[in-house]
């Protein structure tokens with residue numbers, strides 16, 4: 324089979340069609356000893372939610388979660404294939420060119436002008452907020468391609484963590500997929516990496532069922548019982564304890580966690596520490612990198628320590644793309660920071676400078692900082708360039724305050 328598809332229904336149809344055409348093509352040894360689980364059958368795919376949850380579905384498909392992994396295509400590969408913009412030069416003279424061919428998009432390596440290797444962009448990882456990296460199938464395994472797209476400078480760069488020379492053989496780990504997809508069915512040992520995957524049982528994107536659990540039974544029940552207005556067989560995080568709610572997001576936003584059970588076994592509602600060793604050694608929030616560990620940073624904040632309810636979803640409506648909506652986030656701060664709920668009132672600065680800072684709470688208290696965890700080597704440079712991310716260590720940042728005040732004065 325040559326295709327993986329986001330929705331099971333489409334996948335099934337394609338699967339049947341492809342069977343006709345590819346029956347005689349040997350797929351490779353990787354798939355030979357497949358032991359498929361029944362777990363995949365429990366997923367319905369988000370397309371099946373449209374009929375009954377249209378509003379949520381339509382906004383969900385605009386989120387970074389939904390787009391965080393997709394089949395590579397003209398529509399979602401961020402970088403340019405135009406000549407003059409489509410090459411990356413290594414310091415040793417090697418070149419990788421991003422090429423458009425009749426059968427897809429490729430990264431092609433040239434050494435001394437001679438083509439050495441060409442691999443297809445099969446899957447994109449990253450909606451492109453900070454950057455986007457690419458995976459290529461090698462049998463049932465996936466390798467990361469040497470070149471990544473870096474959004475801040477709008478250019479191709481050496482994939483993070485790669486040496487300054489061309490490499491095509493870095494395998495993708497199951498943990499990497501666990502944070503960037505909804506489900507992958509593994510053919511190899513559950514805990515072993517690199518991971519071999521059954522391509523027809525791969526659900527891309529961080530989709531509905533990642534947070535609500537596999538929902539095929541819910542869809543079946545609600546479809547057969549249209550008069551039942553309450554929900555059955557689906558997880559509603561609105562009823563979670565604080566710990567459950569944080570764990571649901573910490574699975575992917577809790578930094579490096581070491582797994583003790585096979586990937587994809589954790590479901591929202593479970594206790595994260597039953598599935599991972601939680602690294603509590605790094606307790607000093609000021610030392611946690613801003614990449615991928617919003618939990619650690621938030622837990623170091625007074626807002627978190629001194630309130631009983633604050634979780635990720637106090638500020639984030641994960642069904643919506645709320646990126647850059649400063650005023651909306653500020654409104655959510657004010658639900659707690661008003662003279663009724665805390666002694667501090669809204670903010671001493673509001674008293675000093677007036678109401679116009681009311682919509683800018685996050686610019687001063689959750690400023691963007693450089694993340695060395697998402698840092699890439701740009702062409703011709705020796706030091707990596709970092710992406711910027713909003714810190715979740717909420718506190719007073721005197722330097723940012725000066726910058727924001729200066730900005731407000733000018734505008």
Ligand code: HEC
Nearest residue numbers: 367371372375531535538542545546552553554557558559
């Ligand atoms: C045939 C209609 C139907 C389909 C299809 C459907 N749902 Fe539902 N769902 C309902 C009804 C009815 C409710 C209860 C009322 C409400 O909350 O909207 C519900 C509620 C929910 C809830 C809230 C749970 C609760 O306890 O209130 C979640 C979460 C949910 N659905 C997720 C999904 C997901 C994910 C899909 C797609 C995989 C899906 N639903 C497909 C009908 C459907």
Ligand code: HEC
Nearest residue numbers: 387388391449450451452502503529571572575635639646
């Ligand atoms: C299965 C892993 C996973 C889970 C679970 C998860 N996230 Fe994410 N989240 C990601 C990934 C991966 C990204 C980066 C998406 C991208 O830009 O490619 C992301 C991005 C985000 C963003 C940034 C969106 C943007 O517009 O740039 C927010 C906010 C966020 N997640 C909040 C949450 C919250 C809140 C929860 C818990 C309800 C949660 N996430 C659960 C993996 C996950």
Ligand code: HEC
Nearest residue numbers: 448449450451452453454455456498499502575578614615
């Ligand atoms: C612990 C979960 C986790 C693991 C493991 C993980 N990521 Fe991520 N990744 C995230 C989250 C969350 C984000 C969103 C930014 C942030 O919070 O750091 C992200 C961001 C990204 C981005 C930028 C997305 C964008 O739109 O800007 C890329 C590219 C990426 N990851 C690739 C990878 C690759 C490749 C691997 C495996 C080698 C990997 N990630 C492993 C959770 C993870």
Ligand code: HEC
Nearest residue numbers: 369372376379380383388529530531534559560561636641
């Ligand atoms: C990143 C995690 C995440 C994803 C992805 C996600 N949800 Fe939710 N969903 C939540 C959380 C958290 C709540 C509880 C929100 C609250 O407490 O207000 C929720 C609540 C709901 C509810 C019940 C409350 C309501 O708002 O009506 C429904 C129905 C629902 N989600 C359906 C969906 C569907 C359908 C999709 C995909 C199209 C989806 N969700 C994707 C996290 C998620």
Ligand code: HEC
Nearest residue numbers: 625626629630633655656659665666667684685688718719
């Ligand atoms: C769930 C309630 C809640 C929410 C939402 C909330 N906070 Fe807080 N925050 C608190 C509590 C409680 C404290 C500690 C008591 C105090 O200083 O008022 C606090 C403390 C602070 C402090 C003082 C920190 C320090 O180190 O002295 C700042 C600054 C702050 N919050 C800013 C914000 C901003 C900005 C937002 C929105 C992005 C926000 N808070 C959202 C509850 C909350």
Ligand code: HEC
Nearest residue numbers: 572576617618621634635638645646647648652685712713
């Ligand atoms: C007090 C409010 C608040 C809480 C609580 C909160 N966030 Fe955020 N988060 C924000 C704001 C504000 C931004 C910046 C949004 C923007 O401007 O696009 C943000 C941005 C993000 C981003 C994108 C980072 C970037 O700058 O690219 C991710 C990922 C994220 N949050 C995840 C989480 C997770 C996971 C949790 C729970 C541990 C969480 N957030 C809790 C307010 C909050």
Ligand code: HEC
Nearest residue numbers: 656660667669670671672680681683684687719724727728
């Ligand atoms: C221009 C930058 C700036 C903006 C915008 C801003 N703050 Fe502040 N905030 C500060 C500074 C500086 C302090 C420390 C003031 C002091 O100690 O005199 C502070 C203090 C605080 C405190 C600690 C208690 C206090 O008053 O000393 C809280 C809580 C707080 N801010 C919340 C908010 C909220 C909520 C918003 C949005 C409505 C906001 N801030 C907007 C700069 C800002």
